[in-house]
Amino acid sequence: MQIVPTAVDFIGNQKRAKTDQRDLGQADFLRLMTEQLRNQDPLKPLDSNQFLGQLAQFSTVQGIQGLQSSFNSFASAQLDDQALQAASLIDRTAMVSSSTFQLAEGGSLRGETQAPATGRVEVEITNASGEVVRRMTVEANGPGKLPLNWDGITDAGEQAPAGVYRISARMNQNNTSIALETQVEARIESVSFSPGGLILNLVGGGSIPFAAVRRIG
Template identity: 50%
Template structure:
């Protein structure tokens, strides 16, 4: 049986070859191209003369190593490309600061008496009934928006209840339905609703970019329906 000299537990050379021992702290635990070729050379030098290494097996080992090296290089290139794309996206998002962003919501946190501007996606021309509901599910305001055609219909709420009093700070849900139906009904077909707010800043989160909207909080970039 053939052996590779210098690989005993007491030999430093063997441990250096395999990346083990006292030198392991200064070297990577993974075999590099030079280490692989060194091992292949030692294998050829110490093969059994009566049973030499099969040439097809040797070529197969080389092909395997080349494939792994190619995959590693491709992964590194893709990682670098992703980093560049992320940096470019961050710079583009930073240019949104100071602009108005339209984001789709079903509820939002409001300061006392704060107003809300936005759009309701109407299915057709005609009235749209809108309810403003507090965190306890109590309706504080009902409004009617007249849609001139199918598509976005402008909406504005002055932050007051049905009695004309400024609402208290808190979380409010906005429910809109076509026609004169009750938006608070369980089977109500709610319409998409978007709120407009100014972009104060941009945050880089582990899940992606987020826009910090004045009076609304943080929203992922994917939630933005329109800028300006």
Template identity: 50%
Template sequence: MSTITSPNVSGNSENPWGSLGLASKTPERDTALGQADFLRLMTEQLKNQDPLKPMANAEFLGQLAQFSTVQGIDKMQAGLSAVASVMESDQTLRAAALVGREALIEADTVELAAGAGLSGEIAASGAGTIQIEIVDASGATVRRTSVQADAAGGVPWAWDGRDDAGNPTAGGQYTIRATSGTGEDSETLVVGVAAHIDSVSIEPQGLVLNLAGLGSHPLSAIRRIG
């Protein structure tokens, strides 16, 4: 049969917890070297230096310069922290102002509700006719249309959410294809889609816009905000 013995809890005035090893913890000391500490050490160093080998002026000035550098770095870090705080507040204000507006982003695929239309901008490489195809998730082309470019640059385009027969399209994922020219001269063009900004997230890398039908995109990916 095992025997459980009671621990020795006898104590004294110096160690009231006895032999349990629960003596009061010594408070931690601040070991950081402040300006007053540094100056006191420098004074003691000057008082106790060898009169026959006094500290060189250059060495003394070097130590002062080192301490000034450390102080400058501490102040710079405090200043940078303040700047970061101001920038974060500025980002919050910018985010609040963007919600509810429209953003133009380079994209060729979008999630749409049934019968929902779409608009955007196509980057034309030159003057001419631009052919636009709206393709559903199965790969079938539901609508063909065209716009005219007068010169190179952005050309507005829009789709009313109907197929070639004039019927509203079903909800789902759609792809927009834009080309110019014909045959061997055919060229695929960059498509920009306009989407509603539902919300804005403040991430470590910056502002991220949550766009209706397009998901989340960083602010740097936005071409224009209307």
């Protein structure tokens, strides 16, 4: 007697086949089940539990496929929503974790850091060549946010030319100099997407992940 594969076996074969990309629908499944019952061994009829088990497996496969389709639709909608939100950030200013900033012609810098304790914070501004153009001392009255603003005037009393600069901040604690993380205000030039999430492209400040943003202006 000819051995007829079960409908569940057919599903597995369909998944492994390279030449047939057609999905097994409900009508196909029922037709195969009917053929299986018609060609079964009369002396060894299909057990009812096995029959119900195949139905349950088919329902599970259909459910997983439906869930995957719903998840893909949800992910697509989330991506579209993220793109719309990202577009609204262009040309806005953001306070970001960075030591690099773009100084406009006749411009200034707005930045900040987190002081760990009361004391003096030594700030240095260097140009693209690594030359220190301004040294400042800012007093921290206690732990917390500390503004680091620069009017764009060098130690020589001249307006610094437009360009890319770096800022660094250090504080002495127990005779040890500690480097502090700096945040600078920068304008968002454009946004892009990566597998890791949203990327902000800053004017003169390179590209940073959205997680580096501390505040949107």
